[in-house]
Amino acid sequence: MKIQPADGEFARRPHDRLDPRHASPGGSIQSSVLHPYFGGLKSVIPPMARWGIFAAIALYCVAVGFLFALLAPFVMVPFAVPIAALSMAVIWALPDIRNPPIAPLRMMFWIFFPALFLWPNYLAITLPGLPWITMIRLTGIPLVFLLLVCASVSADFRSQTSQVLRASPALWKMLVIFVGIQFLSIFLSDQPANSLQKFIVAQLTWTSIFFVSCYIFLTPRSVIRWSFAFWLITCAVTAIGFLEYVQGKLPWAGHIPSFLQIEDEHVQRILAGAFRDNKYRVQSTFSTSLGFAEFVALALPFALHLTFSRQRIAIRVGAALSIPLFLFIVIATGARLGLIGFIIGPLLYLAFWAVLRWRESRGSLLAPAIAFAYPAIFCAMVASTFFVGRIRNKVWGNGTQTASTQGRIEQYETGIPKVFRHPEGYGIGMASETLGSANQAGIPSIDTYYLLVALDYGILGFLAYYGMILWSIYNATKYAFQGGGRDRDYGLFTPIAISLTIFFVIKAVFAQDSNHPLVFMMMGALAALIYRARRDEQAAQTTT
Template structure:
């Protein structure tokens, strides 16, 4: 025992120990603190077995690389899922920063809008194993990444978003509920990969743009600028439509570069031009994949053009907006679509009532306001009678023999689809509406579904149907109410937004494609921003609106609020 105790001194270790810093000296066993009861005082499992974790990570990396080399060409989406998850975790754990790239959100939203509405989705990069790299994906994914960075790294940004959304609490809650229902519906899908692709598309082109729009349009002047953007895009797609009506083909048909050409039967069908089978009349579609998509967009943009025509300060702007309408109406006629015609006339009739009632409300001595408002029922009924008395107008609005096949197809789809909904009211998975219905139009080789009402019920079930259309109806209510109550000339554009949402709601009864849905969610975000700005004009309503910040953002609700973008 004496030999063992004297061994360190013999080796000289005792003399060297005094030069060792205290932090490297072992703590005597009798001086070590005992582990507290109820608390974990030992080292973390990952720290104690870090060599095992490193070995597991190395094995996983080798297996992942091996699988990527073998199956990357065919399972690229599935194999990139770990990278996406890792990116999300990285964004989540980023530290709070004083400055975040929120200044990039307005220009990126503008780029997204122009890419969405000016570039055909079927002209894209076709990478093996990946979905089509469309312009919507090229602009929507970076926009979403910037939004995630801002949300992750700035408590002030989160508080600002929470404050804006608290102005319309039910609207954002319905949106969150719908996205949750859509995500859960993936488990019900018969094609999981396709449904995941559609859900990811909905996340960045519906939910993300809604949040970005709510944040961007709070800044004064941006709502008016957005209206002018829609006007310019309407002119752009109408010019393409005029060319298409003149030559009965798309301008880029046969001129698409090989690296942007997608060899798909549906794309070839679109590029070859579409004509109505009963009449052989060529149907203009412009940059949209179908004439109904063009008609839906024009129905959502014409109300903004009408408002610019009535309220612009410069005379030449009013004249230019008025001169745009005949060209748009010509393109509407050449779509050979009742949806486009109804959207155009509904825009004019509803906006006429809105303008007259607002003029009467704000200018008591006005003669035209009360005259048109009180006589509006007679004006509306006169249009209805004329639509039945004038054969040409009757065919345009209500359809004729050439449109009977479309009417019969929708009637059959409703009958068959409602039975399926009653049999399975929880849905069949996002994107699986047409596959579930299984309807193939006569003379066509592809599945089709002609109403989004039925598509939503089949994909998301009865609850998803209620949540989705409650969100749209609530947007119509808030925009109409704001347009009536506001004294801000820019917020008066909410009247146009209200009409645009009404036209969208009508179009979904006969049109199921989702090409214009990102525009609808942008308008919902615009409506949220307008309601927030209108309530901010009153100190009492501002105080009431701020009560929900802490509930929505937790600690972020107490952070300093960012200035407007």
């Protein structure tokens, strides 16, 4: 319980630092507390207990000092945990203020978003005993700090965010359950230090981003600006990918400044590039070509939406011209999962467009024709992936991908019994080691995120995580069909629903989490849009 500022007399004299109510009969001040934390409750801890607490703190400090002298600088992260805990306590104790740092929070969000994808995460500053100081951490940590401060000092921020969450109770409850399972899984891990680090990264780039998005996207047209920024970022990384395709290597390979070079085998493999069938696989700013292809596939529905929405003609033409570039780059990645996204995306968008267009314009002939012909269109598209040679080879493979397909089957056969053997999970970040599979370089790896979630977090964690995704897809679809013509922001229900569907399908064959922050942004945007849509419905009912 926070100690609130006292009466108005003290508030009118902010230069005062002493509470006269704590003065002794002789006039001396017995205690003083900084404004506005004065007039608190007297201590209820007995003197002997206070001495015991003091002795415990002193013993703890001696132990930590000894361990720091013994382990630093090779092990540093555990010593930051008490500092982080104290920082959280200080932030929680901050009083409510009239001018919370909302503007800096918005600014950091719009800095963090492009930093996620425009800067390679493996180009970072390294210090002994510390994690890599990446661009994501340089922008994400201040963003989380500002989020916590706003939640602590602004009643309006807390009220608006809680209203958004109450409009989507199932979503935030599943998220809280999932985060709780993530935390508890640390104690199940054979490598708790590694699991703790992964847990912190997940809260930094997943959970906190969801809550920031819930608030940021309450502002009208903010979701449209975000979708436009998403498209521009995708254009930028695909342009880098095209340059990489022309040069046959990463543009910055061999030109990295010394202070950003990381002497790590994994980083060296990334910089060396990947090949399949003697063809270079484009990866742009991502660590793998698969992650890059997934990102472009997730961006495709938003490019389609910009093409067919009521934007300026220059934006619509630019979005339309970017789609062939996206497809070319996905083919250059050699990742079949990207092509799956390019099949699912246009097919689903066509169905959404036909139904919504038919509703808006009853006299239209094209929309009902597409709607009635859609089953045939869908079947023809799926059939082409089996019977058209080039499409079949790109989507299902030409024989050289048989090993990877068989490897995924074997992973399921090995992993599913282990899931049921320990339904509580093996600990965050432990799926690859638990499964025991390895890639061609001999490094433990796992190819399906379904199995990874089940092994890391157990059956309950699997249900909570994919429950969030499926709930979001269902509600985005429902509101897409209900929200036509009311607000331009509500048009984003359609690409969000399609993009999350692509993500759900791709995770069957891809286990990396490089695009998870983007997905949690979408879910936060969806929660904000649902709240706004329900608020508008209530307002319309009140006026009628």
